[in-house]
Amino acid sequence: MFDNLSARLEGVVTKLKRKGRLSAADIEAALREIRAALLEADVNLTVVRQFTDNIREAAIGATVSRALTPAQQIIKLVDEELRSTLGGDSFRLTFASTPPTVIMLVGLQGSGKTTAAGKLALWLRRQGRHPMLVGADLARPAAVEQLRILAETAQVDFFSEATDPVSVAREGIARARSLGRDVVIIDTAGRLAVDAELMDEMRRIEGVAKPNYTFLVIDAMIGQDALATAGAFSEAVGLSGTILTKLDGDARGGAALSVVAVTGKKIAFSSIGEKLEDFDTFHPDRMANRILGMGDVLSLIEKAERQMDKQVAEKGAQKLAQGKFDLEDFLEQMQQVKRMGPLKGIMSMLPGVPRELRDVDIDEREVARTEAIISSMTREERRNPAIIDASRRQRIAAGSGSTSMAVSNLLKQFKEMQKMMRQMGVGPASATKRPASSRAAKKKGKRR
Amino acid sequence: MHSAQIILLLVVVVLVVGGVAFVGARSRRRGARPEPPAPLSSPRTSAPPAQPAEKVTARPTQGGLISGPEPAPEELDLHAEEKLAPEAPATIQEGLRQSRRPFAAALQGLFKRNTVEESFWGEVEDSLILSDVGLDQATRIVEAAKERVRRERITDPAAALGAIRAAMLEALSLADRSLSLEGERPVVWLFVGVNGVGKTTTIGKVAHQMSEEGRSVMLAAADTFRAAAADQLGLWAERAGADVVRGAPGGDPAAVLFDAISSARAKGTDVVLGDTAGRLQNKTNLIEELKKIYRTVEKAQGTLGEVLLVLDATVGQNGLAQAKVFSEAVGVTGVVLTKLDGSAKGGIAFAIEETFKIPVKLVGVGERIGDLIPFDPKAYVESLTALD
Numbered sequence: 067m068f069d070n071l072s073a074r075l076e077g078v079v080t081k082l083k084r085k086g087r088l089s090a091a092d093i094e095a096a097l098r099e100i101r102a103a104l105l106e107a108d109v110n111l112t113v114v115r116q117f118t119d120n121i122r123e124a125a126i127g128a129t130v131s132r133a134l135t136p137a138q139q140i141i142k143l144v145d146e147e148l149r150s151t152l153g154g155d156s157f158r159l160t161f162a163s164t165p166p167t168v169i170m171l172v173g174l175q176g177s178g179k180t181t182a183a184g185k186l187a188l189w190l191r192r193q194g195r196h197p198m199l200v201g202a203d204l205a206r207p208a209a210v211e212q213l214r215i216l217a218e219t220a221q222v223d224f225f226s227e228a229t230d231p232v233s234v235a236r237e238g239i240a241r242a243r244s245l246g247r248d249v250v251i252i253d254t255a256g257r258l259a260v261d262a263e264l265m266d267e268m269r270r271i272e273g274v275a276k277p278n279y280t281f282l283v284i285d286a287m288i289g290q291d292a293l294a295t296a297g298a299f300s301e302a303v304g305l306s307g308t309i310l311t312k313l314d315g316d317a318r319g320g321a322a323l324s325v326v327a328v329t330g331k332k333i334a335f336s337s338i339g340e341k342l343e344d345f346d347t348f349h350p351d352r353m354a355n356r357i358l359g360m361g362d363v364l365s366l367i368e369k370a371e372r373q374m375d376k377q378v379a380e381k382g383a384q385k386l387a388q389g390k391f392d393l394e395d396f397l398e399q400m401q402q403v404k405r406m407g408p409l410k411g412i413m414s415m416l417p418g419v420p421r422e423l424r425d426v427d428i429d430e431r432e433v434a435r436t437e438a439i440i441s442s443m444t445r446e447e448r449r450n451p452a453i454i455d456a457s458r459r460q461r462i463a464a465g466s467g468s469t470s471m472a473v474s475n476l477l478k479q480f481k482e483m484q485k486m487m488r489q490m491g492v493g494p495a496s497a498t499k500r501p502a503s504s505r506a507a508k509k510k511g512k513r514r
Numbered sequence: 515m516h517s518a519q520i521i522l523l524l525v526v527v528v529l530v531v532g533g534v535a536f537v538g539a540r541s542r543r544r545g546a547r548p549e550p551p552a553p554l555s556s557p558r559t560s561a562p563p564a565q566p567a568e569k570v571t572a573r574p575t576q577g578g579l580i581s582g583p584e585p586a587p588e589e590l591d592l593h594a595e596e597k598l599a600p601e602a603p604a605t606i607q608e609g610l611r612q613s614r615r616p617f618a619a620a621l622q623g624l625f626k627r628n629t630v631e632e633s634f635w636g637e638v639e640d641s642l643i644l645s646d647v648g649l650d651q652a653t654r655i656v657e658a659a660k661e662r663v664r665r666e667r668i669t670d671p672a673a674a675l676g677a678i679r680a681a682m683l684e685a686l687s688l689a690d691r692s693l694s695l696e697g698e699r700p701v702v703w704l705f706v707g708v709n710g711v712g713k714t715t716t717i718g719k720v721a722h723q724m725s726e727e728g729r730s731v732m733l734a735a736a737d738t739f740r741a742a743a744a745d746q747l748g749l750w751a752e753r754a755g756a757d758v759v760r761g762a763p764g765g766d767p768a769a770v771l772f773d774a775i776s777s778a779r780a781k782g783t784d785v786v787l788g789d790t791a792g793r794l795q796n797k798t799n800l801i802e803e804l805k806k807i808y809r810t811v812e813k814a815q816g817t818l819g820e821v822l823l824v825l826d827a828t829v830g831q832n833g834l835a836q837a838k839v840f841s842e843a844v845g846v847t848g849v850v851l852t853k854l855d856g857s858a859k860g861g862i863a864f865a866i867e868e869t870f871k872i873p874v875k876l877v878g879v880g881e882r883i884g885d886l887i888p889f890d891p892k893a894y895v896e897s898l899t900a901l902d
């Protein structure tokens with residue numbers, strides 16, 4: 067998993083002396099590694115060829131920088147090229163002046179359209195919109211029922227009927243209009259790009275729905291076929307962008323690059339988990355890192371292995387896995403991590419750190435403050451922070467020379483961290499009830 | 515220590531301390547007024563709550579419609595050539611053609627030139643890569659084919675093609691692709707895999723074939739997670755003439771399987787087919803859950819016949835990780851490669867067979883109940899390397 071491009075390149079190019087210019091042979095050696103890394107990430111071969119051609123051109127012209135090693139310099143070129151392909155800014159959805167704004171989701175079978183429809187609905191509702199979900203997948207057994215349950219969970223309106231996909235779309239939009247709903251999301255059946263009949267049906271749905279947006283839903287695990295599939299859908303209907311799903315998996319997602327290359331449209335949204343709220347606008351910059359193999363993790367791990375006490379670290383990892391990681395463990399681990407140098411530096415190399423955090427200027431004294439606060443807690447408080455009430459908070463604040471606010475901040479962040487770990491699937495199986503269907507369970511649960 | 519564990523510890527520390535700093539910095543910026551800390555894990559939830567219907571302010575365009583930031587060029591009625599996004603350069607167009615029939619150009623060139631040139635091997639490698647075989651495996655296959663051509667002094671194209679096919683078949687040389695129904699009833703088959711690959715559909719198809727063969731079949735709806743998953747399986751059970759045992763949505767999937775096996779034994783049913791929820795292989799808790807489901811077969815005194823990993827033919831190199839994790843967790847006995855009726859080639863099967871020694875046993879070729887066939891390596895390789 068951490069077999070990243072920088073590691074590959076370091077292997078080929080570090081031996082190079084600085085010669086003022088990268089030699090043609092060096093560049094070719096590097097390009098071979100880049101090709102391999104991109105293919106491993108599932109970028110389509112045609113796109114890889116184009117990509118490496120561009121890098122070659124840029125590299126031949128470039129003079130060797132004093133500040134960067136040749137490897138770093140090539141990585142920078144790759145990174146810039148990736149970013150410029152994926153596009154710098156996030157996608158922005160604008161709404162029709164005469165509602166409803168119609169959004170149609172299309173894609174292969176199993177790419178995640180229905181779930182994405184539900185998530186998009188919730189995402190829009192949380193922005194103050196009033197979406198209606200329209201179930202036009204009449205092909206897959208129980209697809210309509212699935213969407214109905216998702217609509218209920220997302221608390222949005224739902225429409226479908228057992229006619230045909232084209233009339234469902236038409237009726238759904240009419241219904242939304244009469245109810246004053248401002249967005250209609252049409253879920254369509256999965257179809258293969260080679261299935262002429264179903265591709266034609268999709269065109270007919272587009273014909274009556276006249277969507278303002280048509281999103282291609284693509285699975286992040288897809289391989290070389292991303293190009294052919296995205297190309298075919300883009301030929302058939304007017305795509306506005308792509309929704310990339312299952313990004314919470316460990317696929318590199320190089321397909322993102324193929325899809326953008328062939329459709330010329332952005333990745334609009336990413337779907338990052340099984341819960342309805344696991345959905346957001348797509349961040350091109352993070353994707354670039356991901357395709358390249360997660361930033362500088364490798365060197366970070368090496369550093370950690372050198373500087374952390376193995377036993378202590380192992381204990382912490384175990385506690386995390388058991389879901390028993392408390393503030394006492396945290397204090398221990400923080401003291402370890404401190405040895406590795408400024409937190410800011412570590413953060414910039416870590417995969418999966420939220421953007422909001424990346425940009426924060428961490429004052430290194432924050433570590434000391436946090437340490438002081440936890441040290442002022444009793445053993446019992448560290449093991450079970452839930453017992454910390456206002457008076458205990460004040461005592462801890464006084465003991466550590468901080469404020470009661472700072473204490474609750476810390477506790478809050480610790481809790482958030484625990485929540486995130488659960489979302490990432492860290493912890494024991496029993497502690498991870500997957501909640502989406504529990505609603506439905508209450509509603510229509512048959513007892514065994 | 516595993517690198518993932520180290521990363522996790524670092525993330526933990528960074529999240530907490532960084533979060534504190536983040537909140538601190540923000541409140542300082544806003545004039546030192548402390549405010550409730552922002553939940554870092556869900557910045558989305560801070561969006562305003564739903565409001566009553568309101569007029570939206572948006573840029574008006576013709577026809578009362580509004581399109582995205584980059585309005586799509588007049589969609590519908592363009593001719594095929596012009597329908598690609600204008601940015602798509604000619605090479606992508608060529609790439610598209612090649613992606614659909616990876617081997618066609620290379621082989622046609624070979625037969626036209628009537629000699630085996632060095633550049634041809636590069637084209638074969640590319641064709642394999644475009645079929646999702648993966649760079650390493652493609653290199654191995656090309657080397658083997660080249661070696662054979664050298665050894666046997668092959669010069670004519672047909673024999674060269676034969677050498678390529680032979681090399682591909684070598685990677686698919688696992689002997690046993692049979693599906694086990696032996697042992698005391700009920701025999702249990704489990705279907706596992708990531709989300710959306712075709713587990714439930716495959717179960718419907720398998721149930722149908724078994725009923726046709728005169729076996730009694732019980733389906734266990736042990737996907738209690740995805741909305742309407744049990745309804746979907748129930749509809750397949752109806753079509754296939756099989757029984758189905760369902761649990762409460764959100765309930766314990768292992769318990770559902772236990773009940774199904776127990777009730778199958780009581781009724782003397784031949785086979786239990788266990789559907790499981792799709793799960794990504796990097797979610798350790800869900801893999802643990804799957805292990806528990808797996809152990810249930812023994813607990814309920816069923817005979818474990820097969821654990822089938824369902825793989826989508828579109829899958830890229832991540833298919834390897836799927837095969838690895840699932841087989842380590844629940845001893846996968848075979849692969850079902852679905853959606854081979856599409857443009858994807860499912861080439862990851864080569865590496866999976868060669869690396870993990872897990873045979874592909876079944877192939878899904880459509881959405882209808884009869885669209886499931888046994889995997890035939892020879893037919894598969896021939897269709898991959900078809901000349902036209």
Ligand SMILES: Nc1nc2c(ncn2[C@@H]2O[C@H](COP(=O)(O)OP(=O)(O)OP(=O)(O)O)[C@@H](O)[C@H]2O)c(=O)[nH]1
Nearest residue numbers: 175176709710711712713714715792853878879880
């Ligand atoms: N064209 C084609 N479609 C298939 C094939 N097998 C399954 N599908 C379709 O793929 C989609 C997903 O299939 P499911 O059986 O629901 O997949 P699953 O693995 O059970 O999905 P989850 O339970 O949600 O993880 C459905 O639309 C199926 O009709 C196949 O061989 N060919």
Ligand SMILES: [Mg+2]
Nearest residue numbers: 713714737743
């Ligand atoms: Mg299923």
